[in-house]
Amino acid sequence: MGRMKFGLFKEERKMKKRVREDPTTTGAKLLNIRRQGLEPQFVGNRIPGEQQKCVNLGSDVDVNIVLARISHGTSEDEVLQSLLSDPACDSIQISDNFVNRVLYRFKDDWKSALGAFRWAQSRPNYKPSPELYDKLVDILGKMKKMEKMRSLLDEMHADHLISLNTIAKAMRRFAGAREWKEAVRIFDELGKFGLEKNTESMNLLLDTLCKENRVQQAREIFYELKLHIPPNANTFNIFVHGWCKFNRVEEAYWTIQEMKGSGCCPCVISYSTIIKSYCQQFNFQKVYELLNEMQGEGCVPNVVTFTTIMCFLTKSGAFEEALKIAERMKSVGCKPDTLFYNALIHTLGMAHRLQEATRVLKVEMPRNGVQPNTSTYNTIIAMFCHHLQEERAEEFLRDLESSPFCKPDVQTYFPLLKLSFKVGKADEFLKKLLNDIVNKHHLSLDLSSYALLIHGLCRANKCEWAYLIFEDMVRQEITPRYKTCSVLLQEIKQKNMYEAADKIELFMKKMKAA
Template structure:
């Protein structure tokens, strides 16, 4: 069930070195989903944060190692807390160099251990700023410390796909079990979603063909493909996926069909889905479906049809949403 040969066919800018073999430890990272935008710092923590930023500002144009040395010289007396570290990492924005220097300096302190938020924030930031080799080094270090979570993998795969490193995204999935994680439906969906969002639906489909005999898909798997095919304007493939979805025991939902409706450029096809396909499959319409069809009919000047859909919408007890829909059009 290995995907590396598939990844090699699609290539990558430069292959990353394999993750090291490490004995996994129990992760002590916590608070991976914490909201740090409104953390209330104590006066002491705020003073520490100001000193750290002042030290970093002196060496911002230098190397990451220089930043670490400056922090070591200026801030050795600071008692680090997760509030200080996580808040600063958030406030660095896209300044990856300051963030990485600070992150590595904090990690070198014997009394401090990073939260999962800090680890995942750094992985995401390095990937976003196309510092892929540095991101991979951090991921390797996190792997050896037993700190890699599904969220870490999700951020890494999405950034690798965004950097057009398809081979590396596939390789990371192949190595999940080495990192103590399962290759299951959830992690497969992470990989497929990342590829589809980068408009590499063809690659995602090949991955799915290899994995599906071993990893069962779910409804979300097929919705990923419906959205992916629609995003690259291959609506016939999206409709074929809907058929496959039903044959595998996952009835398409209103969300599935609304995605297709929004993708159609032509009135006839959209009307066919709305009037024929959805009733045939027993899929009820919702507010988004009705609003989409009203917009399509209005775009083509079919005001009577738009009014009929509006009346149907009222009859289907959507009237409580009508005022909000028209006061706040999408």
């Protein structure tokens, strides 16, 4: 079939990088010229949102000047000096908006972020806002540069810039770096920063610890603090989430009882969190008990609660029981949303009730004013593909393509690609699908899609085509699974494609050495 043009080739990605770094008319023209040779339809039929992206890039010309002056891997001091010594940087008008955009670009490069921040600080008549300091705190903490973060906190403290938001970011980053005791110390020093130890700040600390799986430590700290700081419903919900995340659902349930004893009313989120945990254990007896308890206390389950239960019942194979959940939901007056309908369509498909699933999309959703999304169509397309009903699957694909609400994504095509191999149509039908993915919808294949194609083509005795796809995959810098390489190599050797076999073997050696 010739060399496939999956996604953007390496040369075009370089062009795109040049446009990001120099989003001028010239840079944009270079990319468009390349696209005209690669994908003629692409320029005239820009994908949704891309035009806006180009506009945003154009507004970042001043940021790109800074980016161009910074070499990757240099220290923050070298970054500062390079910007101070460059006349082009002197002409940039510094504002909070500008610094915010610079920090966003350097969110994964703490040296450049800190150096550029110091350069902005040095400019006359400019002082960064406290919110920008907070962003820098977050970047340093995210990169595990805790000493740098501490120094910045000291600097902020000296200038009276520390807020509760600063404290929240610092505590989260300390806990994320496994320095949870430092997070507690920051809380203990709130008074030094002019902040109050109250329910809000206590909840921030407890939430930080629970999210980092330090629920037991959070619990011990809570027992000390509650003598002086009154808890609220959110305090207990933090522990409900924490215990459930730690897979100690019984502790979460007893937290609900403790919550009631403290005069706080559990909300639908409290119960739904525990219900989800019982669902994950497939303990549906407990699920129903808790559902009844909720309704008995006047806490009406919401659409998320019912959707969760339905999904896990379907996963357990209890399709009819899952469909009863839909009826129970209607009986309490809970209105369905798109995610609920997606789950319902999936359940009906698994129960081999395809006509009813179709009716949900075609009749029930429009009647209730609920708009489908891409996942809705993906679910029903996958359902018909699973039942080898190619024409029905293509019918809904056409509906999705013409929908004013959503468009296909890579996941839309995965079951269709799989179906093409199942029904023995690894020729024209597959070529059409790939052409639609790349040239019609301008989508890039992911790892799973590439693997599916290579394995499927090898089974269909089309290893030459599979090798072209393998080459393109590597060119896109998507690393194939070792098993995929092994399967392809075996087929290639049988066809006496020695040069291709040598390349695959070399690639596999590099994978092992990495």
